[in-house]
Amino acid sequence: MVMEARERSSYYLTDAYHFRFDNSLAPALSVRPGDVVVVNTLEAYGGKITPESTAKDLAALPWDAVHCLTGPIHVAGAEPGDVLQVDIMDIEHDDWAWTGVFPGIGVLSDEFGEFHLQQWRVGSDERVELRPGVRIPVEPFCGVMGVALVDPGEHLTMPPRRVGGNIDTRHLIKGTTLYLPVEVPGALFSVGDGHLGQGDGEVCGTALETNLVVTLRFTVHKGRSIRAPQFESRGPTTSKTQGMGYVSTSSPGPDLQESLRNAVRDMVDLLEAVYGLPRIEAYVLCSVAGDARISVPVLGQSHTGFVTFSMPRSVFVG
Numbered sequence: 321m322v323m324e325a326r327e328r329s330s331y332y333l334t335d336a337y338h339f340r341f342d343n344s345l346a347p348a349l350s351v352r353p354g355d356v357v358v359v360n361t362l363e364a365y366g367g368k369i370t371p372e373s374t375a376k377d378l379a380a381l382p383w384d385a386v387h388c389l390t391g392p393i394h395v396a397g398a399e400p401g402d403v404l405q406v407d408i409m410d411i412e413h414d415d416w417a418w419t420g421v422f423p424g425i426g427v428l429s430d431e432f433g434e435f436h437l438q439q440w441r442v443g444s445d446e447r448v449e450l451r452p453g454v455r456i457p458v459e460p461f462c463g464v465m466g467v468a469l470v471d472p473g474e475h476l477t478m479p480p481r482r483v484g485g486n487i488d489t490r491h492l493i494k495g496t497t498l499y500l501p502v503e504v505p506g507a508l509f510s511v512g513d514g515h516l517g518q519g520d521g522e523v524c525g526t527a528l529e530t531n532l533v534v535t536l537r538f539t540v541h542k543g544r545s546i547r548a549p550q551f552e553s554r555g556p557t558t559s560k561t562q563g564m565g566y567v568s569t570s571s572p573g574p575d576l577q578e579s580l581r582n583a584v585r586d587m588v589d590l591l592e593a594v595y596g597l598p599r600i601e602a603y604v605l606c607s608v609a610g611d612a613r614i615s616v617p618v619l620g621q622s623h624t625g626f627v628t629f630s631m632p633r634s635v636f637v638g
Contacts, residue, residue, distance in 0.1 A: 329351070329352070329355045329356070330355070330356045330357070330358070331349055331351060331355065331356070331357045331358070332357075332358045332360075333348060333349050333357055333358070333359045333360065333390060333391070333393070334359075334360035334390070335360075336348030336349070336390055336391060337362065337366055337388050337389065337390060338388075338389050338391070338392075338510070339366070339384070339385050339386070339387065339388060339389065339477075340389075340474035340475060340476065340477075341389075341466060341467075341468050341469060341474075341475040341476075341477065341483075341485065341508075341510065342468065342473065342474045342475065343468040343469065343470065343471075343472065343503075343504045343508060344472070345392055345468075345508065347391075347392055347393065347394035347506065347508065348390075348391055348392060348393065349391075349393050349394070350393075350394040350395075350396065350506070351393060351394070351395055351396065351538060352395075352396045352397075353395060353396065353397055353398075353538055353539050353540045354537070354538070354539065355537070355538060356409065356535060356536070356537045357393060357535070357536050357537075357538070358533060358534070358535050359390050359391075359393075359511055359533070359534045359535075359536060360390060360531075360533050361388070361389075361390050361462065361511060361512045361513075361514045361531060361532045361533070361534060362388045362390075362512070362514075362531050363388070363417075363418070363514065363529050363530055363531055364386050364387045364388060364463075364512070364513050364514075364526075364529050365381055365385060365386055365387075365388060366385065366388035367388075368381060368385075369381075369418050369420075369437075369529070371416050371439060373418065373437060373439075374437060375420075375434075375435040375436055375437040376435070377437070378420050378422060378435045378437055379435050386477070387463070387464050387477045387486060387512050387513040388512050388513075389464060389477070389510040389511065389512040389513075390510065390511055390512055391508070391509055391510030391511060392467075392468065392508035392509060392510045393507075393508070393509045393510070393538070394506035394507070394508060395506055395507045395509065395538045395540060396506070397540050397542075398502045398505070398506055398507040398540045399502065399505055399542075400470065400502055400503050400504065400505070401502065401545055402502040402507075402540055402541060402542055402543075402544070403499050403500065403501060403502065403540070403541040403544045403545065403546055404467060404499070404500045404501075404502050404507045404509065404538065404539075404540060404541075405497060405498075405499055405538065405539035405540070405541060406465065406497065406498040406499075406500065406509070406536055406537075406538060407497050407536065407537040407538075407539070408461075408492060408493065408494055408495065408496050408497070408498065408534065408535075408536060409494070409495075409535040409536065409537055410494055410534070410535035411460045411461065411462075411493065411494045411532055411533070411534050411535070412532065412533040412534075413442070413458065413460040413514070413516055413530060413531075413532055413533075414442075414514075414516075414530045414531040414532070415441060415442045416439070416440065416441055416442070416530060417439075417440040417442075417448065417515075417516045417528040417529055417530040418437060418438065418439055418440065418526075418528075418529050418530075419437075419438040419440070419524070419526050419527065419528060419529065419604050419607065419608055420435070420436065420437050420438075420525070420526045420529075421434075421435065421436035421437075421524050421525070421526075421600065421603065421604065422435060422525055422526075423435065425524075425525035426523060426524040426525040426603075426607070427521070427523040427524070427580060427581055427584050428523070428524075428581060428584060428585060428588070428603060429525075431585075432524070432600065432603060436600050436604070438450070438601075438604050440516070440528060442458055442516065443455070446458045448516065448517075448528060450597075450601055450604070450605055451597075451601065453636060454595070454597070454601075454605065454635060454636060455635060455637070456517055456528070456605075456608055456609045456635050457517065457634070457635075458516045458517055458528075459490070459493055459516075459517045460493065460494075460514065460515060460516050460517070460530070460532055461489070461490055461491070461492045461493050461514075461515055461517075461518075462492065462511050462512065462513060462514055462515070462532060462534055463486060463487070463488045463512075463513030463514070463515050463518070463527065464477050464484075464485060464486050464487070464488075464510070464511060464512045464513040465484050465487065465492065465498055465500075465509075465510075465511050466481070466483050466484025466485040466487070466500065466509070466510060466549075467483045467484060467500050467501075467502060467503065467504070467507040467508055467509050467510075468483070468503065468504045468507070468508035468510075469481065469483055469503055469504075470503035470504055477512075477513070482501060482547065482548045482549075483500060483501060483503055483549075484498075484500050484549050486513065487549060488513075488515075488518065488522050488527070489551065490515070490517065490518045490519070490520060490527075491551065491553060492551060493553075495553070495554050495555065496551055496552065496553045496554070497551060497552045498549060498550075498551045499541075499546060499549065499550040499551065499552075500546075500549055501545065501546050501547065501548070501549075502540075507540075509538070511534060511536070513529075514529070514530050514531055514532030514534075515527040515528050515529060515530065515532075516528035516530050517608060517609070518607070518608060519606065519607055519608055519609045519610040519611050519612070520610075520611040520612050520613070521580070521584075521607075521610070521611065521612030521629075522607055523580075523584050523603075523606050523607045523610065523612065524603050524604055524606065524607035525607070526607065527607065527608055528608050564632065564633045564634040564637070565632075565633050566611075566630040566631060566632055566633060567590065567594075567630070567631050567633060568628050568629060568630040568631070569583045569584075569586035569587045569590060569628070569629050570583055570586075570615070570626060570627065570628045570629070571583040571586070571626070571627050572616075572624045572625065572626045572627075573624060573625060573627075574618055574621075574623070574624055574625065575618075575625075576614060576617070576618060576625050576627060579625060579626070579627040580612055580627050580629070582627075583612070583627045583628060583629035584606055584610075584612070584629055586629075587602075587606055587610060587629045587631060588602045588603050588606060591605060591606075591631070595636065605631070605635070606629070606631070609631060609632060609635050610629055610630060610631045611629070611630045611631075611632075612627065612628075612629050613627065613628045613629070613630065614626075614627055615627065615628050
């Protein structure tokens, strides 16, 4: 059975920010199934990073204040064991974003030991420019979407959990529907960590971090149960990067994490050698535009997996 209101209402939610999933938080807004909510979200650190920030500001960021969330939103009728459907109806983005490299964070953290901040501006063509000839298309999405855990207390957004959180799934763009398992009455949905875009894997630890305004519609499915987040798209999920092909690196091995490191390292080397990018910019580009894939899983002790890392050639079109 699907619970959906006969008459839909619209709401606007802002200035209801928090940094933890916690089922004891009072709802910032209560809605009925079928209602539409326009949600204002801030960049991951809640406005601490601005267009005027420098790499020194990254070093001063509090690690216990990421990610900034808006909510929670209580959805009437949602009960433990139900499924909350979240339709992503629209996403409006800022004209600015940032990407940071943090020592100790990222796939190649041992090779990039200094703070680095890349500032971005959105051009009239809906792309951001790393340098002349290297431009990434904007496809905004929220990196954190989730509902409250049944477990009491405060829970960081990371790692991603069965009820969502920092899932960083770049395919959750406008027109996509997300399904979340409900564990507490009302679901208590929160959203944040806006991105202008990201590669699959977010390999340096950050994406195109920005402020977003997201329009969402909620539906409750009774008598349906799922184990973890699911989503449904209605078109190509990488429509702005497909069409011109990819350049890819790969790595076989019994350890998928080490294979990923090798594939990313080889892509950084390739971007340096073939496209002339400084090494730190090549690493940033891998995080905001490159896609990690498990082509072959490790199936046993004697079996070798295979990881590929692909960069869309379209980012090099001037």
